[in-house]
Amino acid sequence: MNLAETAAWTKLRTHRGDLRETRLRELFDREPGHGPAMTIEHSGLVLDYSKNLLTAETLDLLIELADERELGTGIRAMFTGEAINTTEQRPALHTALRAPAARSIEVGGRNVVTDIRTVLDRMSAFAERVRSGQWRGATGAPIRAVVNIGIGGSDLGPAMAYQALREFASETLDVRFVANIDGHDISRTLHHLDPATTLFVVSSKTFTTIETLTNARTAREWLLAALDEPAAIARHFVAVSTNAREVAAFGIDPANMFEFWDWVGGRYSLHSAIGLSLMLAIGPDNFRGMLAGAHSIDEHFRTAPPRQNIPILLGLIGVWYRNFWHAHTHAVLPYDQRLSRLPAYLQQLDMESNGKSVDHQGNPIGYDTAPIVWGEPGTNGQHAFYQLLHQGTTTVPADFIGVLRPRHDLTEHHDLLMANLFAQTEALAFGSADDTGPLRGHRDFRGNRPSNTLLLRHLTPYTLGQLIAVYEHKIFTQGWIWGINSFDQWGVELGKVLATKIYAELTTDQPSAHDSSTTALVNRYRHARK
Numbered sequence: 001m002n003l004a005e006t007a008a009w010t011k012l013r014t015h016r017g018d019l020r021e022t023r024l025r026e027l028f029d030r031e032p033g034h035g036p037a038m039t040i041e042h043s044g045l046v047l048d049y050s051k052n053l054l055t056a057e058t059l060d061l062l063i064e065l066a067d068e069r070e071l072g073t074g075i076r077a078m079f080t081g082e083a084i085n086t087t088e089q090r091p092a093l094h095t096a097l098r099a100p101a102a103r104s105i106e107v108g109g110r111n112v113v114t115d116i117r118t119v120l121d122r123m124s125a126f127a128e129r130v131r132s133g134q135w136r137g138a139t140g141a142p143i144r145a146v147v148n149i150g151i152g153g154s155d156l157g158p159a160m161a162y163q164a165l166r167e168f169a170s171e172t173l174d175v176r177f178v179a180n181i182d183g184h185d186i187s188r189t190l191h192h193l194d195p196a197t198t199l200f201v202v203s204s205k206t207f208t209t210i211e212t213l214t215n216a217r218t219a220r221e222w223l224l225a226a227l228d229e230p231a232a233i234a235r236h237f238v239a240v241s242t243n244a245r246e247v248a249a250f251g252i253d254p255a256n257m258f259e260f261w262d263w264v265g266g267r268y269s270l271h272s273a274i275g276l277s278l279m280l281a282i283g284p285d286n287f288r289g290m291l292a293g294a295h296s297i298d299e300h301f302r303t304a305p306p307r308q309n310i311p312i313l314l315g316l317i318g319v320w321y322r323n324f325w326h327a328h329t330h331a332v333l334p335y336d337q338r339l340s341r342l343p344a345y346l347q348q349l350d351m352e353s354n355g356k357s358v359d360h361q362g363n364p365i366g367y368d369t370a371p372i373v374w375g376e377p378g379t380n381g382q383h384a385f386y387q388l389l390h391q392g393t394t395t396v397p398a399d400f401i402g403v404l405r406p407r408h409d410l411t412e413h414h415d416l417l418m419a420n421l422f423a424q425t426e427a428l429a430f431g432s433a434d435d436t437g438p439l440r441g442h443r444d445f446r447g448n449r450p451s452n453t454l455l456l457r458h459l460t461p462y463t464l465g466q467l468i469a470v471y472e473h474k475i476f477t478q479g480w481i482w483g484i485n486s487f488d489q490w491g492v493e494l495g496k497v498l499a500t501k502i503y504a505e506l507t508t509d510q511p512s513a514h515d516s517s518t519t520a521l522v523n524r525y526r527h528a529r530k
């Protein structure tokens with residue numbers, strides 16, 4: 001049945017109308033314990049969702065919607081490896097990557113947990129050798145720098161997690177990430193690095209991505225220009241991929257390849273071998289800690305009732321704003337500089353997963369799906385775009401993320417940081433009226449702007465794993481309710497095809513044949529290029 005024809009959807013629409021005049025202030029005044037009543041906790045992770053424009057009845061109706069859409073069936077299907085990625089006929093089994101070794105999850109009659117653990121052990125052994133200096137470069141020198149070459153899911157996850165967990169990283173390894181095909185990225189990254197002590201981790205699920213292969217070729221030339229010995233490749237290049245054939249074709253010994261599988265989506269791959277650069281930085285034990293944190297949320301998502309289930313609640317609240325309040329965007333505002341890349345990571349996770357407008361059969365759907373996800377760390381954002389959050393004409397639901405205990409002893413900084421986080425959610429929710437002075441109107445904060453607050457006790461590999469899994473499952477919840485395939489990404493294909501065609505036009509004398517705008521732009525570049 002079409003989502004918009006379900007009974008719960010119709011009731012939610014009516015209910016939304018009933019809430020038109022409701023103010024957050026009223027909800028809090030009506031129930032003195034409103035905040036704690038709408039706060040849940042799982043294994044140290046706290047979600048306060050009380051500052052949302054919803055009541056107990058809203059939650060009942062959203063859960064009714066999830067039931068009508070058989071969310072429980074969807075969760076079971078994902079965890080047991082059904083081919084829920086219907087256009088590619090594959091499971092989406094990132095949860096298996098962090099399942100305990102004793103668990104058995106079968107794909108095509110094979111227990112994938114065994115394969116996962118084998119690769120994890122290989123990664124760990126390799127990471128130990130590099131970190132301890134046993135693994136040597138071609139000149140016999142130990143590795144001092146690791147450069148991850150990858151893009152999208154093969155970059156954002158490890159790069160985000162490395163920023164988040166720098167305090168856990170080895171001080172003797174300089175870990176860098178190159179993604180962009182823009183030559184400034186790789187040339188700046190390689191600047192001041194010594195080829196004799198640099199290890200490249202070429203990360204690509206398909207090993208056909210033009211950005212990654214171009215950067216990898218440039219890195220290879222840079223290395224060979226200095227070491228002048230093709231055998232050096234084996235000491236300085238490893239690959240992470242599902243595609244052994246292309247890895248070998250590139251010239252990397254398949255013995256130096258760390259495998260993952262087509263049932264791990266690129267944007268869901270941080271916990272697979274795609275995390276190798278991160279593991280090199282933080283070490284195998286910390287990496288396994290991250291897997292354990294993600295697994296704790298997997299179990300929570302799979303078993304907790306909806307009202308106690310952090311990802312389900314976040315997913316349902318998101319549906320409420322997107323489909324019934326028509327909020328176009330969703331802000332992610334980590335009050336922690338270490339999480340500065342989290343918004344970018346979640347952009348891919350959410351927008352590439354749920355930025356869809358057809359159902360599993362390819363038929364257009366008549367309702368909104370993924371919001372635009374964006375954000376910056378607080379307090380920086382406060383001095384940039386929060387003006388719009390407070391007084392703009394559009395409502396932007398936001399997730400505020402805070403960490404109770406920092407890993408520094410600058411207490412004043414942390415107290416001020418957290419004071420700002422709490423103050424912002426309060427100001428957004430309740431506002432304040434100044435209708436007397438000459439700046440009447442201008443100084444009026446109407447409030448009623450919704451937010452969630454997520455609190456972590458510490459930022460560790462374990463809690464980072466939790467946070468990542470919370471968002472993965474939030475996004476799954478929404479995609480399942482919307483009846484779309486959250487695990488394909490056909491929308492990225494056309495641009496790649498056209499770029500290949502235009503590249504040929506830029507680099508040869510082929511005439512450019514496009515619309516008048518594109519042709520003029522191409523010709524202008526061709527002229528400049530001469």
Ligand code: F6P
Pocket residue numbers: 151152153154203204205206207208209212266267352489492
């Ligand atoms: O173009 C989009 C995309 O396919 C993402 O889904 C993926 O994470 C990224 O490119 C990189 O792909 P690969 O890991 O195959 O190089």
